[in-house]
Amino acid sequence: MSAGTENKMIKTIVFQLLDKEYAIEVDVVQSIEKLLLMTITRIPGVPSYVKGVINLRGMVTPIVDLRTRFDLPVTEYDDNTRIIIVNLENFDAGLIVDDANDVIDIPADALESQPEVVGSVESDFVAGVAKIDKRLLVMLNLDHVLKPIRNGQSDDN
Amino acid sequence: MDTNQYLEMFLEESKEHLQACNEQLLELEKNPDDLSIVNEIFRAAHTLKGMSATMGYEDIANLTHKMENVLDAIRNSKIGVTSEILDVVFESSDALEEMVLDIEGGGTGKKDVGGLVTMLNQIEAGESPTAEIPAAEAAPARTGALVYDDFEQTVITQSIDQGFHAYELDVTLRDDCLLKAARVFMVFEILEKAGEVIKTNPNVEQLENEEFDNRFTVVLITKEDAADIKAKVEKVSELETAEIHHVQLKRAENESAAAVEAPAKEEIPNPPADSAPAEKPVKKADDKAEASSRRSGSSHSANKTIRVNIDRLDVLMNLFEELVIDRGRLQSIAAELQNAELNETTERMTRISGDLQNIILNMRMVPVETVFNRFPKMVRQLARDLDKKINLEIIGAETELDRTVIDEIGDPLVHLIRNALDHGIESPAERLAKGKPEEGTVTLRSYHSGNHVFIELEDDGAGVNRERVLRKAIERGIVSEDAADMLTDKQVAELILSSGFSTAEKLTDVSGRGVGLDVVKSTIESLGGHISIDSKEGEGSLFQVQLPLTLSIISVMLVEMQKEVFAVPLSSIIETAIIHKDDILNAHNQRVIDFRGKIVPLVDLREIFQTGLPDGEEEYKSVVIVRKGENLAALVVDSFIGQQEIVLKSLGNYLQSVFALSGATILGNGQVALIVDCNALIR
Numbered sequence: 001m002s003a004g005t006e007n008k009m010i011k012t013i014v015f016q017l018l019d020k021e022y023a024i025e026v027d028v029v030q031s032i033e034k035l036l037l038m039t040i041t042r043i044p045g046v047p048s049y050v051k052g053v054i055n056l057r058g059m060v061t062p063i064v065d066l067r068t069r070f071d072l073p074v075t076e077y078d079d080n081t082r083i084i085i086v087n088l089e090n091f092d093a094g095l096i097v098d099d100a101n102d103v104i105d106i107p108a109d110a111l112e113s114q115p116e117v118v119g120s121v122e123s124d125f126v127a128g129v130a131k132i133d134k135r136l137l138v139m140l141n142l143d144h145v146l147k148p149i150r151n152g153q154s155d156d157n
Numbered sequence: 158m159d160t161n162q163y164l165e166m167f168l169e170e171s172k173e174h175l176q177a178c179n180e181q182l183l184e185l186e187k188n189p190d191d192l193s194i195v196n197e198i199f200r201a202a203h204t205l206k207g208m209s210a211t212m213g214y215e216d217i218a219n220l221t222h223k224m225e226n227v228l229d230a231i232r233n234s235k236i237g238v239t240s241e242i243l244d245v246v247f248e249s250s251d252a253l254e255e256m257v258l259d260i261e262g263g264g265t266g267k268k269d270v271g272g273l274v275t276m277l278n279q280i281e282a283g284e285s286p287t288a289e290i291p292a293a294e295a296a297p298a299r300t301g302a303l304v305y306d307d308f309e310q311t312v313i314t315q316s317i318d319q320g321f322h323a324y325e326l327d328v329t330l331r332d333d334c335l336l337k338a339a340r341v342f343m344v345f346e347i348l349e350k351a352g353e354v355i356k357t358n359p360n361v362e363q364l365e366n367e368e369f370d371n372r373f374t375v376v377l378i379t380k381e382d383a384a385d386i387k388a389k390v391e392k393v394s395e396l397e398t399a400e401i402h403h404v405q406l407k408r409a410e411n412e413s414a415a416a417v418e419a420p421a422k423e424e425i426p427n428p429p430a431d432s433a434p435a436e437k438p439v440k441k442a443d444d445k446a447e448a449s450s451r452r453s454g455s456s457h458s459a460n461k462t463i464r465v466n467i468d469r470l471d472v473l474m475n476l477f478e479e480l481v482i483d484r485g486r487l488q489s490i491a492a493e494l495q496n497a498e499l500n501e502t503t504e505r506m507t508r509i510s511g512d513l514q515n516i517i518l519n520m521r522m523v524p525v526e527t528v529f530n531r532f533p534k535m536v537r538q539l540a541r542d543l544d545k546k547i548n549l550e551i552i553g554a555e556t557e558l559d560r561t562v563i564d565e566i567g568d569p570l571v572h573l574i575r576n577a578l579d580h581g582i583e584s585p586a587e588r589l590a591k592g593k594p595e596e597g598t599v600t601l602r603s604y605h606s607g608n609h610v611f612i613e614l615e616d617d618g619a620g621v622n623r624e625r626v627l628r629k630a631i632e633r634g635i636v637s638e639d640a641a642d643m644l645t646d647k648q649v650a651e652l653i654l655s656s657g658f659s660t661a662e663k664l665t666d667v668s669g670r671g672v673g674l675d676v677v678k679s680t681i682e683s684l685g686g687h688i689s690i691d692s693k694e695g696e697g698s699l700f701q702v703q704l705p706l707t708l709s710i711i712s713v714m715l716v717e718m719q720k721e722v723f724a725v726p727l728s729s730i731i732e733t734a735i736i737h738k739d740d741i742l743n744a745h746n747q748r749v750i751d752f753r754g755k756i757v758p759l760v761d762l763r764e765i766f767q768t769g770l771p772d773g774e775e776e777y778k779s780v781v782i783v784r785k786g787e788n789l790a791a792l793v794v795d796s797f798i799g800q801q802e803i804v805l806k807s808l809g810n811y812l813q814s815v816f817a818l819s820g821a822t823i824l825g826n827g828q829v830a831l832i833v834d835c836n837a838l839i840r
Contacts, residue, residue, distance in 0.1 A: 039827070043808075043818070044816075044817075045767075054829065055823045057479060059475065060809065062811045092809065148813045149813060
């Protein structure tokens with residue numbers, strides 16, 4: 001997400017949570033899976049947004065529900081619900097999102113920092129926002145969204 | 158040349174050669190007269206030199222070259238093996254190791270080896286040509302010195318009898334010679350016109366493949382005059398020198414079987430040391446004439462192996478697990494359909510994949526040798542530093558362990574050995590005073606037993622001093638004074654494994670670095686292992702480390718709680734039982750049961766893992782009795798599923814530590830089951 005380089009395009013995967021559109025860089029995305037096809041094994045003693053682990057082609061992969069993570073109202077998972085599997089530096093994880101169906105190029109200079117609003121849980125997780133045509137895309141900071149869990153706590157703060 | 162693609166191979170092989178060097182050097186120190194060992198070292202150094210030069214690591218090449226010279230001087234009996242010389246050679250091999258590790262770490266592999274080179278030069282020159290012991294056996298494998306088998310000897314003697322001359326022609330090509338094979342061919346052409354070539358060194362095939370440095374020897378039988386031949390050969394261009402000598406046959410003593418051809422030696426008693434490396438260790442079948450002259454020691458080439466990156470094995474393993482999962486599905490489909498042919502096929506597949514699983518797991522097994530290897534040298538150095546005499550014995554180095562365990566076990570063992578040398582073995586004077594042999598013995602032993610591998614470290618040193626350990630333990634508040642008297646000797650000995658304990662009266666450089674044996678204990682326990690100590694004061698100590706054969710596969714008991722499946726490692730389980738609710742007692746808000754006369758606390762896993770409890774109180778409860786050390790606990794579950802071998806998987810870095818869970822596994826139906834960490838549940 002190195003802003004500043006002139007007219008560099010950031011290729012992103014865009015997904016839906018409630019009424020907002022979020023984006024993450026396509027480079028970190030390994031695959032997008034249908035949630036209903038997966039069996040999630042619950043893990044006791046972890047924050048509620050960690051839904052558990054799945055068997056992703058032989059790898060035990062933790063799954064995080066982004067709605068819960070962002071304190072958004074929770075709904076039933078349906079046929080559109082997707083798990084976006086991301087590869088971060090040290091681990092893989094899956095993000096549960098309402099829908100994921102778009103790939104968009106965002107010009108690096110279209111990315112603006114998030115307007116400062118106090119109190120929103122989300123703000124920590126946002127790397128920036130971009131306005132493409134009439135769509136407002138929220139670029140996520142995955143390192144913050146996926147802070148490792150230790151002894152049942154996230155490493156936040 | 159782009160050498161990057163070869164880098165990994167270079168690193169692996171360099172390490173192997175250095176290891177061989179170190180081992181043989183230690184061997185040489187014990188048997189300074191055994192020149193075949195020098196040859197082994199020479200071979201390793203030579204190969205290393207060649208490789209590093211090719212890869213462009215000049216410092217390594219430079220240093221190995223000097224090492225080679227010294228070794229060459231040794232095997233030509235120009236200098237004797239002394240511990241001073243060995244020290245320098247050891248130091249050189251250390252430096253080489255450093256450079257190789259540097260390259261591995263992405264460095265340039267550069268290092269100032271000037272000092273070492275000078276020292277090596279001094280050794281080489283300082284005590285050089287005494288030239289008086291060119292005895293036949295003294296130089297069993299001087300390169301360039303030809304060895305003749307019976308047949309060749311007969312040919313030569315008969316030819317001489319019939320008025321032929323037998324010459325040995327040493328040809329040295331110029332360093333900048335481009336087409337060595339072509340020059341060889343030209344030399345041969347001349348020689349074959351003049352007479353008959355009966356032998357070459359290196360052999361013809363190697364010459365044709367340019368597998369020699371720049372020097373080769375040809376044995377020629379001819380009627381022509383030596384000077385004529387020399388003159389003809391010297392006309393070949395790019396040729397440095399051609400020296401010709403009469404073959405002098407010397408019947409070799411102690412001529413053993415075909416494998417080792419006895420060293421017959423002829424003229425040029427002492428060629429200049431630097432002309433020596435005319436031979437490359439070529440690890441392939443030679444033609445039959447030369448096959449016999451391959452000396453022993455290339456035995457490791459007989460192992461047909463292939464290096465595989467452990468990551469690839471992991472990928473293989475993962476793919477295989479998917480296969481197992483599909484197999485499970487297939488089995489259940491077959492059971493439903495009840496089709497004979499399908500059943501048969503499924504059964505066959507089950508059997509084959511079972512075998513396949515064994516093979517894949519076995520591929521991950523590595524002999525502990527890879528860890529033990531580094532100890533002889535370490536012990537040697539430590540013994541010197543501590544001024545002690547120590548003999549290290551290694552038994553069972555071929556015992557195999559899973560790669561993941563091997564990677565972890567090295568450091569704890571280093572610690573234990575340091576401890577044994579520093580605190581265990583007494584100084585020579587002390588030992589003599591106690592009526593023990595001056596030299597202390599440390600035995601490192603490894604063997605399989607059941608599903609475990611044992612590694613033992615035994616020394617005949619001072620043993621654990623009960624008084625001193627107790628005093629210190631009380632001082633540090635590890636045990637109370639009252640409790641101290643109750644402890645058995647074994648318990649006292651094991652106190653030295655508790656945290657914050659150091660038995661040394663004064664901190665020494667060797668083991669007093671602020672880390673105690675508690676680190677060893679925790680590392681071993683984190684591997685699912687166990688360490689115990691047996692010690693007799695004045696007679697020595699025995700540290701026993703018990704390790705699981707592999708970390709990746711464990712036996713578990715699968716239990717079910719509200720449709721959720723958990724796995725309890727069998728290694729923690731004592732037994733399973735079904736208890737009546739009336740057998741549950743209350744003690745201090747803690748529910749307990751009486752298990753064979755022992756009060757065991759009841760832990761309801763369903764509460765701990767929030768799986769939800771069944772409605773209403775059950776009449777009977779299923780419990781798994783588990784232990785951690787001496788302590789027991791009874792885990793309450795809904796029901797038992799059964800025992801199973803599972804593949805252990807970590808929860809990954811996102812879930813770095815989760816209470817009471819040590820990992821996960823994938824079941825036959827494709828679902829993930831969590832593995833219960835019993836250690837976390839007890840106290």
